[in-house]
Amino acid sequence: MFGLEKQDSRLLIVVAILTMCAPFILNPFPAESALAQFNAGYPDLMQRFVIFGIFAIGFNILFGLTGYLSFGHAAFLGIGSYSAVWMFKLLSYNVVPALILSVITAGLFAVVIGYISLRRSGIYFSILTLAFAQMSYNMAYSVLTPLTNGETGLQVYSNDPQYLKGDGPDVTHLFGFEMRAASELNIGGWTFDFSIGYYLSALIMLASFYLAIRIFRSPFGLMLRAIKANQTRLNYTGISTRPYTLAAFVISGMYAGLAGGLLACMDPLAGAERMQWTASGEVVLMTILGGVGTLLGPILGAGFIKYAENIFSKINENVLHSWFSFLPDGLESAVVWFFARFVGEGWHMTLGLMFMLIVIFLPGGLIEGGQRIGRLFKGKSASNNPPAE
Template sequence: MLGLDKKNSALLLIVIALTVFAPFLMNPFPQSSGLAQFNAGYPDLMQRFVIFGIFAIGFNILFGLTGYLSFGHAAFLGVGSYAAVWMFKLLSMNIVPAIVLSVIVAGLFSLLIGFISLRRSGIYFSILTLAFAQMSFALAYSVLTPLTNGETGLQVYNDDPQILLGNGPTVTHLFGFEMNSTSTLALGDWAFQFNMGYYVSAVMMVLAFYLSMRIFNSPFGLMLRAIKTNQTRLNYTGVSTRPYTLAAFVISGMYAGLAGGLMASMDPLAGAERMQWTASGEVVLMVILGGAGTLIGPILGAGFIKYFENIFSKINENVLHGWFAALPDGLENAIVWVLHFFVGKGWHLTLGLLFMLIVIFLPGGLVEGGQRIGRLFKRKKSGDDASNTKPAE
């Protein structure tokens, strides 16, 4: 189907099904139950799932296939956001020109940065991209204040030109369909929310996922994998790897730009903090956690991180006390005291620990973990060592 083999078509269909039915799947607990706080089926969070999914899919094309670890991809996301907000300010609140421009601008920006950074490989490349990301942050934060509105962040004001606005809506929209419009379906104790912005982003993510599948299976993707396996040998056979790595860098930069543009389309704001290098670290974590070099891994990683970020930050000491109320007082207090370092404001500590644990014990991420468990069961059933499909090297 669509130039994909059977297995990948199935994967694509699964992803499509998951994104279409996400409002149901993310909302498994009834409103009145105590578990309702674990629901993730509200528009804001679901939008973040798919937008960061796009970001991670793009990063995976660079890191998963070529092995070049960029620590500056948040810069492209930020640039995309700024470009999109400028389109809102100058033209109208329609998201199409905004997203198109954000992809183009991020592509050009990544071409520039990639051209310089890809002169070196390995650690140098990571450090160079990191330095560029910090420079972009400083540029956005103070140097280019006329373009980026500095600390305050760029937003749409009433006195902006908006030459195509006319009588159109004053919130972001796609030819009249407003991004923040949500319809709610109440079924018994459940309330499922269907949000326009989410579905627009989800369509984009499915397209992005399809494109990344095609790249993975193309001769171009094969070349990128060869670069990861042994670049020196490739050079000796007379292949110049620079154009390939640069192309991968620009493609992943454009993915990041698309994510940034969508982020601005959901909420027409852009701030410099989106470009900070911790944000770049976060997308690295998403890809590693899900499984670098696998197709589905980045989406899983992005969903996992964003979900737990949201849930963990909401839990506070009172909630913890509620959970462990059944225990004796002393034990309850001890457990709550230990746990309160990891929840609420301590979410970043959990994130850092998770990061270390995944890199140390499970470098292949969740996908590899799943495969290991799968293999374990298979061995028990049939007794033979069925070789599983490995993630791309």
């Protein structure tokens, strides 16, 4: 299908079905029940799943295939958001030009940053990309305020020109289909939301996933893997690796720009904090959590992190008290005190711990974890399949 091998098309179809049915799958609990807070099937969160999925897929093309660890990818996310909002300000709320411009500007920046950073490899490359990202972040806050609106964040004001707007709607839309529009479906106690914004992002995510599969299976992808395996050897065979790494860098920068543009399409506001280096760290974590260099991994990782972020930061002490109310009083408050450190405002603590635990115990990410479990069930002895560390 679409020029994919059987296994890959099966994977694509599975992902397509999962994303299309996400409003059902992610809402397993009735809306009124106590467990409803674990539902993730509302548009805002689902959009973030797929958008950060795009971001992580793109990052994986660079990090997973070539092994170059960029610590400044969030810069492209921010650049994408800013360009998209500028398109809203200048043309109209239609998302198409916004997305096109965000991909193009992110690509241009990626060419420049990549051209310079890729002259070095290893830790130097990470620091260079980090330096560029911090530079963009600092400039967005200070000098570039006319372009980025500084700390307030760039947004659309009523006196903006919007030359092509005409009678178009006042919210972001795709040729009249408003991003925020959603239809609700009630079945029994369950409520399912279907929003246009989510489905647009999901379709774009599927398209970029398809593209990523093609890249992985192409001779170009093979070349990138060769760079990761042994760059020196490639150089000795007379191949210049620079164009390949640069191409990978630009592609992943464009993915990040697309994700940033989509973020702005869902909520037309862009702030510099999207470019901070912790944001760059987050996408690295998503990719690692899912499984570096695997196709499905980054999407899984992005979904997992965003879900955890949302759920963990939502729980507060009252919720904890209601959960542990069956325990004796003294024990209950101790348990609640303990867990309260990791939820709500303590979500960052959980994130940090997650970073450590994943890198320490599961360097291959969730995909490898799944494979290990699968192997356990098949009953193969572990000695035949040493872990891929």
